[in-house]
Amino acid sequence: MDKCRQNIVVLEPSKIIYEGIYASISKSEYNYSFYHVDSLIELETILIKKDITIVLINPSLIQNKIKEFIKIQKQYSKIRWIGIIYSLFDNSTTKLFDNLFMLTDDVTRIAKIITKACSKISTLDKNDEQLSEREIIVLKHLAKGLSNKIIADKLNLSVHTINTHRKNIMDKTGIRSLAGLTIYAVSIGIISLD
Amino acid sequence: MDKCRQNIVVLEPSKIIYEGIYASISKSEYNYSFYHVDSLIELETILIKKDITIVLINPSLIQNKIKEFIKIQKQYSKIRWIGIIYSLFDNSTTKLFDNLFMLTDDVTRIAKIITKACSKISTLDKNDEQLSEREIIVLKHLAKGLSNKIIADKLNLSVHTINTHRKNIMDKTGIRSLAGLTIYAVSIGIISLD
DNA sequence: CAAATCATCACTAGTTTTAGTGATAAATAC
DNA sequence: GTATTTATCACTAAAACTAGTGATGATTTG
Numbered sequence: 001m002d003k004c005r006q007n008i009v010v011l012e013p014s015k016i017i018y019e020g021i022y023a024s025i026s027k028s029e030y031n032y033s034f035y036h037v038d039s040l041i042e043l044e045t046i047l048i049k050k051d052i053t054i055v056l057i058n059p060s061l062i063q064n065k066i067k068e069f070i071k072i073q074k075q076y077s078k079i080r081w082i083g084i085i086y087s088l089f090d091n092s093t094t095k096l097f098d099n100l101f102m103l104t105d106d107v108t109r110i111a112k113i114i115t116k117a118c119s120k121i122s123t124l125d126k127n128d129e130q131l132s133e134r135e136i137i138v139l140k141h142l143a144k145g146l147s148n149k150i151i152a153d154k155l156n157l158s159v160h161t162i163n164t165h166r167k168n169i170m171d172k173t174g175i176r177s178l179a180g181l182t183i184y185a186v187s188i189g190i191i192s193l194d
Numbered sequence: 195m196d197k198c199r200q201n202i203v204v205l206e207p208s209k210i211i212y213e214g215i216y217a218s219i220s221k222s223e224y225n226y227s228f229y230h231v232d233s234l235i236e237l238e239t240i241l242i243k244k245d246i247t248i249v250l251i252n253p254s255l256i257q258n259k260i261k262e263f264i265k266i267q268k269q270y271s272k273i274r275w276i277g278i279i280y281s282l283f284d285n286s287t288t289k290l291f292d293n294l295f296m297l298t299d300d301v302t303r304i305a306k307i308i309t310k311a312c313s314k315i316s317t318l319d320k321n322d323e324q325l326s327e328r329e330i331i332v333l334k335h336l337a338k339g340l341s342n343k344i345i346a347d348k349l350n351l352s353v354h355t356i357n358t359h360r361k362n363i364m365d366k367t368g369i370r371s372l373a374g375l376t377i378y379a380v381s382i383g384i385i386s387l388d
Numbered sequence: 389c390a391a392a393t394c395a396t397c398a399c400t401a402g403t404t405t406t407a408g409t410g411a412t413a414a415a416t417a418c
Numbered sequence: 419g420t421a422t423t424t425a426t427c428a429c430t431a432a433a434a435c436t437a438g439t440g441a442t443g444a445t446t447t448g
Contacts, residue, residue, distance in 0.1 A: 013298040014296075014299075015218060015300070016211060016297050017211060018214065019213065019214040019217035019301075020208075020209075020211050020212065020213040020217065021210055021214070022217070023213035023214065023216070024209060103210050103280075105208075107209045107210065107213075132424060132425080134425060142373065144374075145372070145374045147404065147405085148404075149403095157425090157427085158428085159427095160426080160427050160428055160429085161425070161427060164425080164426075164427080165425080166405085166406090167406080167407075167408095168424095170406090175339075176339070177338075178339065178373055178376075179337050179372055180338075180339045181373075182372075182376040183337075326394060328396095341433090341435090342435075343433090343434080351396070352396075352398085354396080354397050354398055355395070357435080357436090358396075359396095360436090361437075372435090
């Protein structure tokens, strides 16, 4: 039964989950090619190289890059964007996707969603409080427990600059404690548990 | 290098994740057999039938059945219990496990955890420098971002006491930054989203 | 029972962070 | 082509944390 080849990219930090999706979906009778990436940049690279039709996305990976993501969406308007939901808590960016599935969904349902992969155009919702690139870097170091001074040394900046970034991060996120920022950093996937 | 066959049960609602773990781990040179179950009852059934050595568990599936779970653990004392963590906000029954991995962890790390669990009796240094009850409470508050002073107020203690606990926690864990302690707190499951 | 650990409190001195305000050049956006 | 955002640097005062040392009573453990 079969159509032209479908190229599917999975943007997802967990190799386990990628492998699981691959194993589950590629069993179907359709003709899919799978690619695994774990950053927006990698995604862009592959979008240029390959003729991708479907992108499965873990929303946490675009949490701070909504603008870039929307840009990419506009640029590749034919692509269907499908969100991979870990659990019920992450409600935030779901509006950006054409469709969603949960990891706990039945495999046949997920397969159906992917094969369908049709429907509406996504609506944009701007999050004007996203962290800048520099702020992300500083946050990463903060969450590793480095002091302002050490971060300054590492980045060849003055402590004042780090201080400013730190303040801006706190203002943007509304999180006023280092502990909270650390958890935030881990939760959006910019540092790992180790 | 190859030992006897290891029978691994994965207690996990998501087929995707089971498939992912299976695909990732069964590539290693060890000799594994995998079984997928998605309820405690099914787990018990298979424990009776097969000689299981390792159980990978999604903690959410035992959340309301801790007692039953502990009973099973006692009954099958040779088994290594490994938690599968979706995100940091998962509910914290994590202390029940011999080891944990996050879905976003590197596959080689996960494989290592599992192979370790096969070979060693106890991979965890649980008893080395265990925190006291009081220290756990203080750590919990610290990881929520509360200052010494506020914690002191909450617990009706002096700031000095909190300070002492804090120092002792740092000495015991060897972690000297608040960010590190926060991650530690999350990783051992003593704080959650609230 | 004796030894070890725990929970509590105290003081000091030095370091770091927080919370303001303010500024400038460069890049981006509308 | 102006307005906004970003990245950078600066200063200050107050608050908080770090790293020592030391002590006492209670509880647990062998």
